[in-house]
Amino acid sequence: MPYIPYTPKQVQDMLEVIGVKSINELFDVIPKELKNSTLNIPSGKSEYEVLTHLKNLAQKNRTDLISFLGAGFYDHYIPAPIKHILQRSEFYTAYTPYQPEASQGTLQAIFEYQTAMARLMEMDFANASLYDGGTAIYEAMMMAVRITKRKKIIISETVNPIYRLMLQCYTKNLHLELVTIPHQNGKTNLEELKKSIDQQTACIIVQNPSFFGELQDYSPLFSLAQKQGALSIISVYALLQSILKTPGEMGADIAVAEGQSLGLPLNFGGPYLGILTTRKKHIRQMPGRVVGKTTDKQGQTGFVLTLQAREQHIRREKATSNICSNQALCAFQALLYIAFLGPEGLKRTAEQSIEKAHYAAQKLTSIPGVKLLNDYAFANEFALTLPVNAFELVNHLTARGFIPGFPLGRYYPGLENCLLLACTEKRTFEEIGILTEMIKAYLTYRR
């Protein structure tokens, strides 16, 4: 019996203590008409068989492609020691640290994560993590609704379209007004955003760099929002935050991010990490767990879960959120990434990615008919206009071992000829050269 340690004799002894004749008798409390023991699934397999099966499935996935695919989820290198620390099962087999005396490892790690996130964003506080970047925007939005007691949400269409779809889903029954400000040829429409803020606005939501890779300084927009009593929410690219202007500097009320770029594998979509940071004045409406520093009876420093009266296990239907399990281990992973690289390592990773993206933009726009979608400043991701349908180019090149980027037409009707390309530090100048040649060849051959 895999993973079950009882010998037949022990089972008998235990049944005797309980005072029943068989294990089946223990299930007599289930009314007979409700029972069903037919389970039409295969019999158990050996560890080797399971491993072989899963290895075979893993091999059906192609992960050797040279990829310029980003769109919010990035293929940065993950230093080896991260995996080794994560394998400490004292961390990964622990539960939520409800017993602080037996959980100082987890608690201190979360406290360090909160500190790292607050410093990265230049915000006052961070929570212990949310599920992902999308639910982080949703939770930030709900914070703003509770704080302002208003119902109108203004969001730029240049925020990741997947996250906007998630917001639509979550707000369906909440009688909120979700106003989307269309992009202008791939650019965030700042003027329209400014105009649409009024006394009914709970918050504005923007992204930096935008889904299209566009960089902005949102300070003027945020100060306008503040004048109208609305909150400013910004979603950012966590790794790039090591060099880009911070949400704190821009005057954001809540800064969120998908934390995957901080040392988490792409993992086919999860587990990822929702980062949420905010100002001290909004702390009572912050969702999720948070760890605080305190002292024990001896005056020794220690850490505990705190401000729990906001949470579902105490406040039930009046809680700030329903979140219970979060992404603690992923938050720890992001902390490890930051600790191993340090500010210089983060900066170099970010700058290498930016340099390569700018090199790629220069090379690719040298191809006749290929242009930048717009003239905005960008970091490591940018949008191109092609003389052909981007889907078809992607199909063609993918079959040849290169994913040249993400076809923007997938989420933006009218941009079927546009391609979103990202570079991480893992891409090489040679690969960018080959990509350029392949696109050139494809366009020539097509004509």
Place this chain on the structure above:
Amino acid sequence: MQTIFAKSIPGRQGIWPEPAQKESHHYLPENFLRSKRPNLPELSELDVVRHYTLLSRKNFGVDTNFYPLGSCTMKYNPKILEEIASLPGFTDLHPLTPQLKTAGLFTQGALEVLYETEKLLCEITGMDAFTLQPLAGAHGELTGVMLIAAYHQHKGNKKTKIIVPDSAHGTNPASAAIAGYKVISIKSKQGIIDPAALKEVLDDEVAGIMMTCPNTLGLFETHLPEIVELIHSVDGLLYYDGANLNAILGKMKVGDVGFDVVHLNLHKTFSTPHGGGGPGAGPVGVNKKLEPFLPISRVVKLEDGQFYLKYNYPLSIGYVAPFYGNFGVILKAYAYILRLGKEGLNRVSDHAVLAANYVRKKIEDYLEIPYNKICMHEFVASAVKQAQKGVRALDIAKALLDKGHHAPTIYFPLIVKECLMIEPTETESKETLDKFINDLIEIIQIAETNPELLHQAPQNTPIQRLDEVKAARNMELVEPCTI
């Protein structure tokens, strides 16, 4: 122990990639850059490895200690699952790849994992379809309640309320409330739902009921057939909170007995580790009534055996997650189910229930057990007698830490005073259970003779009882910057 920030030595080299040829201000306007670099730790690889290795020693985990935390199913997590989840063929896969046409062919293995896991979960629960997208149990609850709402809206039902028993997890009322429903709490009788209390609040505005079965007291909801009939009589739906599925694996299928929607906690029943608070996964299963409303995308198998993602479901509630769920967690649950197979899953509930009843029986003369009858995979004891001598459930919990056991869940469910909720799980040996039982009995005897001693517990942990009031009042949630 000092924090990682306090250990930082400015200028020390960590894992540094080569610098870019030109710094960022060469490529980007100055006003888009941060004015000063973040104050983050500057340490060597060894510094960081040692810091976190030492920190890990300040934790109890399933691998180091017995962890009878009720409602959390802290069973052993087979190591093979970790190995499988770290196969590069899975970890290196970009989630947008299958949304590119040709590239969809390059993710067939991952899509097959999703498809097969859904099928297995359908069979285990007796539901007709599953979505693997919800990222945790509470996220599954929210998804489930949104599905209920979509169903009623589609039928034109005017529904405003969700019923939740007073023994429910806090996430149930919270999830119902954030989905836009009014929460109606009903009182339990003899530890289970009282159909009479249900009838009192039942009307046409009831959208559904959220149940945990066995419930948080470890008791089977024996009035289930009547509850199903009552709720369905007003076209309400029954939601099954799968937190306690470990008790009924292979014994009962929740879909068969009348539940319309269910979420499972893969990190509980299906043995994916909890990671110090997450990540988990909260797949949601539904019957035919609710299938059209499931989130998109959905994995579909074509006749030729190919898998693809389908988005065209006009009645779908939309996107609850960015992609296909916490894939790394789903992968572990899939491998666990394959490893155990049908006999193995049956043995899980057999022995989980055996272990719980064994511990219950052994301690019943020492601690009050409010509903002392055959329990399922967990039971609730109460320290009310000890509390009269000034020893509270909290003190017993702390004393258990001193003996090297993680404490049971305390002060939950809310309907039992001074409660300790004990869930041993099927993977703990009889020797471990006996040691726990003996230690618990010894603590209870100390409560009689020397209660003050227990107020001092724990003494053997890295830290003693912490001042939680100070933590909440001072709100030191980050390390202050010293520079």
Place this chain on the structure above:
Amino acid sequence: MIPENLLYTKSHEWVKIDQETAIIGITHFAQEQLGDITFIELPEVGRTLEQGEEIGSIESVKAASEVYSPVSGEVIEINTSLEDAPEKINEDPYGEGWICKIKLSAPPQKLLTPEEYAKLIQEHE
């Protein structure tokens, strides 16, 4: 700990009425149930309230509770010293732990006398 000169509510607030104004707070019993109070959300000065309306919330380490206005009227003063020292509610619920002053707009209805409130608490225990 139920002063004779005050009136009470079922939700454990006390009120002291002095002609046009009322001072309100939470009772000794309420603070004891909550335990060490760590935070109070105070109403805004100038806000008009109906009797029974939620005016704020009180948090302790392990519990949270809403405060409801025992009277109708306008908030004219709040006890801002509680923001930094919410423990005053524990230490002196009927004195320094007062929450706010309200200018009455209508005579309050159905408040409990000290005797009635004492009976209510007995039922709780």
